[in-house]
Amino acid sequence: MVNPMEEYDTIIIGAGPAGLTAAIYSSREGQKTLLLDKAVPGGQIYLSSIVENYPGVKSTSGAALISTMVGQATSFGTKIKQFEEVKEANLKEKIIKTDRGEYKSKSIIIATGNRWRKLNVPGEEELLGKGVSYCATCDGPFFKNQEVAVIGGGDSAIEEGLHLTKFANKVYIIHRRNELRASKRLQDLAFSNPKIEFIWNSEVSSINGNANVESITLKNNNSNEETSLALSGAFIFIGMLPNSEIFKGQLETDPRGYILTGEWMQTKIPGVYAAGDVRHSPLKQVTTATSDGTVSAVSASRGQF
Numbered sequence: 586m587v588n589p590m591e592e593y594d595t596i597i598i599g600a601g602p603a604g605l606t607a608a609i610y611s612s613r614e615g616q617k618t619l620l621l622d623k624a625v626p627g628g629q630i631y632l633s634s635i636v637e638n639y640p641g642v643k644s645t646s647g648a649a650l651i652s653t654m655v656g657q658a659t660s661f662g663t664k665i666k667q668f669e670e671v672k673e674a675n676l677k678e679k680i681i682k683t684d685r686g687e688y689k690s691k692s693i694i695i696a697t698g699n700r701w702r703k704l705n706v707p708g709e710e711e712l713l714g715k716g717v718s719y720c721a722t723c724d725g726p727f728f729k730n731q732e733v734a735v736i737g738g739g740d741s742a743i744e745e746g747l748h749l750t751k752f753a754n755k756v757y758i759i760h761r762r763n764e765l766r767a768s769k770r771l772q773d774l775a776f777s778n779p780k781i782e783f784i785w786n787s788e789v790s791s792i793n794g795n796a797n798v799e800s801i802t803l804k805n806n807n808s809n810e811e812t813s814l815a816l817s818g819a820f821i822f823i824g825m826l827p828n829s830e831i832f833k834g835q836l837e838t839d840p841r842g843y844i845l846t847g848e849w850m851q852t853k854i855p856g857v858y859a860a861g862d863v864r865h866s867p868l869k870q871v872t873t874a875t876s877d878g879t880v881s882a883v884s885a886s887r888g889q890f
């Protein structure tokens with residue numbers, strides 16, 4: 586016998602700060618609410634050891650902040666299903682297919698966030714967690730007194746590079762241009778840090794090693810010359826990409842794939858909203874994600890747009 590599709594008033598895809606806030610507002614409004622996440626609830630902030638810019642909380646960890654949000658959402662009746670990935674969405678019909686089931690709802694809030702861009706070079710995938718990392722906060726302490734590289738030239742790359750100097754002996758910052766995009770304040774801090782050495786006009790062509798990262802191969806963009814640099818960690822910060830591929834062709838996005846919304850977080854499909862980092866917006870923080878989550882849930886529960 587085929588199981589009937591579970592039905593909800595609101596289905597929220599993604600349990601980061603945006604999705605959790607939407608869940609709190611939605612279930613508190615009396616909406617039958619399902620919150621789906623392909624991992625555990627938390628999103629990007631979950632692994633951050635210190636959060637100091639969430640108003641009302643002087644200093645906390647991402648995990649502690651998220652745990653409170655999860656408690657709030659479930660206390661108002663949100664059903665959370667973790668380790669359940671949305672694979673397909675028919676947004677017009679409001680039907681969601683996951684790796685475990687199929688659901689129908691009156692409205693959908695997309696809060697799938699974004700992720701670090703990959704270099705797509707040999708060794709990156711194979712050595713992930715064995716020296717290749719996208720999170721200095723998470724993995725920096727593993728590289729005490731070692732040599733590491735940061736790849737990128739924006740704020741995140743420089744911030745993470747500075748953070749790594751607390752552990753590593755030496756931090757190479759590898760950038761494909763001859764100047765940084767990072768803010769002046771961060772540049773000043775990096776240029777005056779004796780542990781940081783810049784390698785300009787260079788791109789990584791492979792990350793090498795057997796059990797762990799042992800070296801990277803660099804190509805100089807001016808001379809095309811290839812060189813090898815011995816090190817044990819490669820931290821990649823070359824920008825972010827939105828997790829919006831599963832909705833491709835159904836919604837309006839900017840050229841990078843960030844979903845376009847109106848000020849009520851509405852998309853061009855009635856009853857479908859987007860909130861947080863997956864949305865085209867000027868700033869991506871926990872506070873902006875929770876704000877979007879609030880607006881999207883109120884829009885959905887009022888049935889406007």
Ligand SMILES: Cc1cc2nc3c(=O)[nH]c(=O)nc-3n(C[C@H](O)[C@H](O)[C@H](O)COP(=O)(O)OP(=O)(O)OC[C@H]3O[C@@H](n4cnc5c(N)ncnc54)[C@H](O)[C@@H]3O)c2cc1C
Binds near residue numbers: 629636671720861
């Ligand atoms: C290392 C780091 C440190 C940061 N520090 C700070 C800070 O100190 N202060 C601050 O304000 N901001 C900080 N940020 C930014 C902040 O974490 C993000 O802006 C915020 O998490 C965005 O929330 P979100 O809910 O929109 O998306 P995310 O946090 O990205 O959450 C999206 C969720 O959707 C889930 N998901 C994605 N696709 C699917 C799918 N197909 N099916 C089911 N689930 C799916 C993911 O598993 C994830 O849990 C930091 C970010 C990073 C990476």
